[in-house]
Amino acid sequence: MKKLMLIVAAAALMSASSASFAYGYGYYHHGFYGPRVGVIIGGPWGPPPPPVYYAPPPVVYVTPPAPQTYVEKTPSYVYYCPHPAGYYPQIPRCPSGWMKVVPGDSAPR
Template sequence: MESVKRGIVLLLLVLTGIGSAWADRGYGHRYGHGYGHRSAQFGFVITPGWGPWYYPPPFYYPPTQPIVIERAPPVYIEQVLPAPGPPETQTNYWYYCGATRAYYPYVNECPGGWQKVLPRPPGQP
């Protein structure tokens, strides 16, 4: 019976120290150094062990209103094309060299200059 009482007292002492052991988490800059200042600490804390009865509800920001930008509908402007002009007649000229008495491309160079000549269909004078 005496050992049961000692066990209960020892268990209660251990349980009272658990809260302070969990509260102590760090020893300064111990990350990556491999050493730290460690010491054993004992304390006596009387707490219910389960925290406060009431937790306030979490704060939520109010939902944001969507931003709607109404754009004007696209405006189409019909442009009137200018009236087509009279059809241009494309006249191909023959080039005559008076010094050699021949036409281009039979003669590549003309010392006296080229003369524009209206083309004539074959068989017409």
């Protein structure tokens, strides 16, 4: 008896499933639209959601760096050797000692 009650309850639940409603409404028999009897709980009520728009990717402008120019700085002083007479680096060593001289001046005496 318990098995019969279980089978009847399972058959009742299956007949109330959404698949059985679709079968009765003509989903599986295309073109058959008979009378519709049933209760629908929930469902897609109201307007559909608005479409989703994605923004285009941002445009990035990369400016190349400005070209670097090398400006050679003139030394503020040059070194003069009195014996032998001459300027560094033409005279590599000065036994008497180097003299600091501003460029453009005449040789010291």
